[in-house]
Amino acid sequence: MDTKSTRFKYTNISKAICLLLATLLFSLGTWCAVELGIGSLTYGGDKYFSGAAAAGKQSFTATPVFERVLRDDAIHLQELASYDEAGYAKALAGQQKATVEDVVDQYIARQNEVKSDYPGQEDDANDVLRDEIFARNPTVSFSFHENDYDLDIDLEYKNMALSEKDIRRELNHQYDRWERERLEAYRDSTEAEKAWLSENTSVHYYVRSVDGSVYTNLPEKPTLRDVGSNKIAAVREDEHALLQGIDYLEGESADVLLPNVPEGASVRFWIDDPAETEGDLTLFSALHDDTDDYFAAHELYEVMKDRPAGWILAIMIFSYLAALALFIRFLLLVGHVNTGDGVETRIAAIDKVPGDVHFLVSAVLFSLCLGLPLAGMVESFTDALSVWPWLPLGGALTTAVCFLLLAEWLASVCRTVKSGHGFWKHTLLGRLFQWVGGNGKYIAKNWKDAWANARYVPKQLPKRVVFWVIGYMLVNLLLINMMVNLVGPVDLLLLILLIAFNLYVLSKAIRYLKGLDEIITASGTDADLTVNEHGLPASLRTLAGNLTVTRETMDKAVAKAVQEERTRTELITNVTHDLKTPLTSLINYSDLLGRKAETKELGDEESVQYIGVIHDQSEKLKHLIDDLLEASKVSTGNVQLNCTTLNLTELAAQAIAEFAPEMEKNGNEIIFTGPDGRPVTEEKLVFADGQKTYRILANLLSNAQKYSAPNTRIYATLSDGAPGKDGQALTTTFELKNTSAAPLNITAEELMERFVRGDRSRGETEGNGLGLSIARDLADLMGGSLALDIDGDLFKATVTLPKHEA
Amino acid sequence: MYTVLVCDDDRAILESIRIYLSAEGYDVLTATDGREAIDLLKDHDVHCLVLDIMMPHMDGLTAMLKIRETSNVPVILLSAKSEDTDKITGLSFGADDYVTKPFNPLELVARVKSQVRRYAKLGSMEISEHVLVTGGLELDTDKKRVTVDGEEVRLTALEYQILEYLMRNMGHVLSSAQIYEAVWNEPALSTEKTVTVHIRNIREKIEIDPKNPNYLKVVWGLGYKVDKI
Structure with missing residues (x-):
């Protein structure tokens, strides 16, 4: 791309x-x-999309937009035409009479019902009722809904303190007021219609209403000829059916009339009231003007008719x-x-x-x-x-x-x-569900736990503990429940009881926890366990006792282990001491024999050779015993360390100087540098025991001296160990690399074992295989470590010692 | 003719030591326990006592304490115990030297020689201000001469200067760098190896057992020192 x-x-x-x-x-x-x-x-839709509009095939007056405007006007005019205030007032009055009669009937019925509620003492009851009723500031009212012509009357029987006559009068009075309001509203609506029409200046109308009043903005009553000369139009028949009271002029259909109306010309039609005015015409006309809806509709028509709908x-x-x-x-x-x-x-x-x-x-x-x-x-x-x-x-x-x-x-x-x-995960709802889901798991898990706990049978604690807990909850529940339901001094008593009960349980629980805390504290300390068992609950007393037993058993075991360790070291010490005495003689006399041989005082060549072997092996035995003793002490940690701040640079140089002459005899050169290959100049301070550290280095150097191939170089490198959190090295490492004379067919781990030497096949070596083990144990004791690495004939030993803490 | 008293419960060892010391021309007296040694000391003029520690009847340490009540004869303790603490105990109880079993017979002989020489010479030695002394080691700053137990040791010029510097600061631990700066008179830049090699050479010349030095001691990781004995 x-x-x-x-x-x-x-x-x-x-x-x-x-x-x-x-x-x-x-x-x-x-x-x-x-x-x-x-x-x-x-x-x-059908006309427009078929392109009829654009082709001019549909006249403006036949369009739905024109019809809509027209119908609007027709509705207003019809309202005016049907206006009859006198008739309306009459109808209201008729309604009033019936309504008031009805209300009074209801009252009487109610009175009778009240009487029948008190059989046997009707008069008294009636009197009581009357007294009560009159005592309560009685009123009479009725209401009606503003938007509804129905009358809704409500008598407040409860407060009734008026006689039937009073009620009738009051009702009539109120009804009159309501009637006046209704009539006002009726007049207002008529006025609104008139106002609407008068605002539509382009509409000329002449409307005679049902009661004979005439609403018009024409100077005089138009004649049929006037209408005809103005080229009369009307709504179509099917639409007209919706408009009650509007009829066609001379019964002619709109389809006939409308094509005669030129575009943009005035539109007129008749409204005929057949009931009252036979042959008498109510006329209104819609004239074209630029301020009304007809004009807007026409303009829209003009705009839309040229639109290319396709x-x-x-x-x-x-x-x-x-x-x-x-x-x-x-x-x-x-x-x-x-x-x-x-x-x-x-x-x-x-x-x-x-x-x-x-x-x-x-x-x-x-x-x-x-x-x-x-x-x-x-x-x-x-x-x-x-x-x-x-x-x-x-x-x-x-x-x-x-x-x-x-x-x-x-x-x-x-x-x-x-x-x-993910959208779902990202929503609040998603998170909520996740949260609910997570908690659901939690609840489910805890429910399982709780169920499992409920079935647990205590091994040491008395079973009644469970009943105590349940009982505690039940008593609390009971007390609180009673407190809520009861009122008065009993309530207070229960409150005191509740507090007292809970305080008692609380004090018990705190005492229990205090005892438990003491036991936990005691079990965590090195000091002898001294839990005051007195005053502890029985179950905790058992726990404290058990803990003491555990502690004592452990102390015994530790003491025994220490004793055994000491015995073992002592045994080895004693054995080595006992070995040393005969060995001394062996060395001394073999040496004496050797001297004799040198001065030809002793037999043949072979004897001389045998004496030499005895002497060499005795010397070897001496080293072995020394190393064995040391290895035994070091591996059991039975050595005294005098750790101080040492300069490892100095120590390494000192140690190397001890071995360098011997190495040079074999043609081995030892090269002591820093990690950069240059001589170390700065002090590398470590915290260690000087003598023991020397012993570690000496063992490694001695190995290198013994096992290096002739004429190879030995590299000693002193460097900082891996850095700690603050970037400062926490350790210092001394690394010794040499090339082995014999093949190293052994792993580093095995080499570290006691009595294992690099070359298994050759028995005739100077070492005894304890050196590395001792070195490792010593390094461990000083908080350091010794690592071995074998790569072909290359043998690498790395000593790591903790840095001196500034 | 000097007399050496050897005391050990192991007759084989006793006999071998006797052979070695006789070969060097010493009169050798032998004892198999502490009491016997004390008795012998009363009757003989002994110049050096080689005393085993672990013996029946009376052990070496007890015997030495008894002997020290009346005599300041040099005592070389002989023991199979090689612990540092054992050595320190022995030396602080009044021993002049300490040899662990199994020992190199020649080394033991050398140590006996050293003790006898010093004991015999004691009092006759003239102490002048220009002679630095510790134990049997003497360094004459005038004559630029070093003797161990009266015998002259041939040191090179640098070796002599190092030893003189160490003996002038007797008891102080001196690092290789310090020694280098003092002797070579120039700043030390990783020349410790030079110093350590020289020191090793000096030790081989003045010490009976260079690996277990008596005079020029290694303080591992810090430096070297010569202690006042």
Whole structure:
């Protein structure tokens, strides 16, 4: 893939271009959709999409938009035509009489019912009732619902303190008031209709209502000829059926009439009241003017009729598809960043907001952005036709904003998912479920534990302990329950009882815990266990006793082990001492024999040779006994260490000087350097026993001297060990490398064992195999270590000693 | 003719020591326990006593304490115990030297010689200010001469200077670097090896057992010192 294009591909610019284009195209699509919607609403879907509108085949007056305006006016006019105040008042009055009678009947019935409640003493009961009723400031009222013509009356019987006559009068009075209000409302609504019509200046009307009053803005009553000369039009028959009381002029159908009306001309139609005015016409006309809905509807019609619906549809489909494609592209790109070294997945700061919170905020903003303009659209859709041309633009802008909001949220989701966080996990709800799930496991586990514990039968503790616990809970529960239910001094008594009971249990528990704490403390110390068993609960007394027994047993075992160790060392010491005495004689006399041989006082060559062997082996035995004694002491830690601060550089130099002459005899050169191959100049201070440290180095050097191949170099290296937390080395290491003369067919671990030498096949060596073991044990005793490494013939020993602590 | 009293309960060892010492021309008296040794000391003029520690009837240490009440004859303790503590106990009880079994017979002889020489010379030696002395080791700063138990030791110029520096600072531990700076008179830069090699050579010349030095002692990890004996 081309790097340049990859680099550009994941830039913010490329993502922004994708998103911007998608938004624009989506907005364009919405624009088209709104255009198409308005077009179809203006013309009726079938006409508009078939292209009939554009071809001018549909007249303005035949369009749904015109009909809608027309019907609106017709409804208002019908309201006026049906206005009859006198009739309405009459109807109300009739209603009043029935209502008041009804209320009074109810009251009487109620009175009778009350009486029958007290049989045998009816009069008394009635009197009592009356007294009671009159004593309570009685009122009479009834209510009615504002929006409903039904009357709703409510008598407050309980407070009734009035006679039937009073009630009747009061009810009538109230009803009159209500009636007046109703009539006022009726008049108001008529006035509102009149006002609405008077505002529509382009509409000329002449309406005679049911009660004969005439509402008009014409100078005089129009004649049929006037109507005819003004080229009369009317709504179509099927629509007209909806408008009660509106009829066609001279029975002619709209289909016949409408084609005669020129575009933009005035529209008139009749309203006929067949009941009252035979042959008498109520006329209203809608004239074309630039301020009313007819004009707006016509303008919309003018605009929409030239729209190429087919193209708009095509553009809409294309825009939506392209927008979708670009949007998907954007979602694929989002979250990836080209850092120069490759494409990385990154999340944005906003993605740290939990997924569902982000969704909710986005959704609220989305619905606000979409809902508010939509509500406005619906409003303007029904009322002001002049707003309609703006709808596509408003729709497009709204869509753009909503689209961007959606894109923002979806991009965040994509980034989250791509970066491997997982959408669900990232949400608050997801976390909640996870938390609940985790705790569910915890609860389930604890439930199991609790169940298992409940079935546990104590081995030492008395079984009644469990009953104590349950009993404690039950008593508490009982006391609290009683306290809640009972009132008065008993309550206080129970409270005191509850406190006393709990204090008692608490003191017992604290005493128990105190005893337990003492035992724990005693068991953790080195000092002799002295738990005061007196005053402890029985179960703890057993525990303390057991602990003492354990302690004593352990003390005995330790003492025994120490004693055995001491005995063993003593035994070895004694044995070696006993061995030394005869050995002394052996060495001395073999030496004497050797001298005799030298001065030819003694027999043949062979005897001389044999004496030599005895002498050499005696010497060897001497070393072996010394080493054995030392190994025994060192391995049991039975050595006294006098650790001080030593300069390991000096010590190594001293030790090497002890062995260098011997090594040189064999042609071995020893090279003592630091890790950089240069002579060590600085002091390497360690905390160790000088004599023992020398012993370690001496053993290693002695090995190197004994087993090195002739004419090879031996390397001694002094360096700092691995650094500790503060970067300062905690140890110092001395490393000795030599090339073995014999093949080292053995592992480093085996070599460290006692009495094992590098070469198994050769018995005739100077060493006894204890040197490395002693060296390792000594290093261990001083807090250091000895490591061996075998690589072919290369033998490497590394001594690590703790650094001197400043 | 000097007399050496050897006391050991092991007759074989006793006899071998006798042979070696007789070969060197000493009169050798032998005893098998402490009491016997004390008795012999009363009757004889003994110049050196070789005393085993572990003996029946009266052990070496007890015998030595008794002997020290009346005599300051040099005592070389002989023991199978090789612990440092045993040595220190022995020396602090009044022994002049300490040899562990099994010993190199020649070494024992050398130590006896050393003790006898010093004992015999004691009192006759003139002590001048320009002679540095510790035990049998004498260093004459005027004549640039070093003697051990009266016998001259041939040292090279550097060896002599090192030994003189150490003996002038008797009892002080001196590191190789210090010694180098004092003797070579230039700053020490990892020249410890030179010093250590010289010191080893000196030890071989003045010590009976260079690995167990009597005079020029190694203080491991710190340096070297010559103690006042």
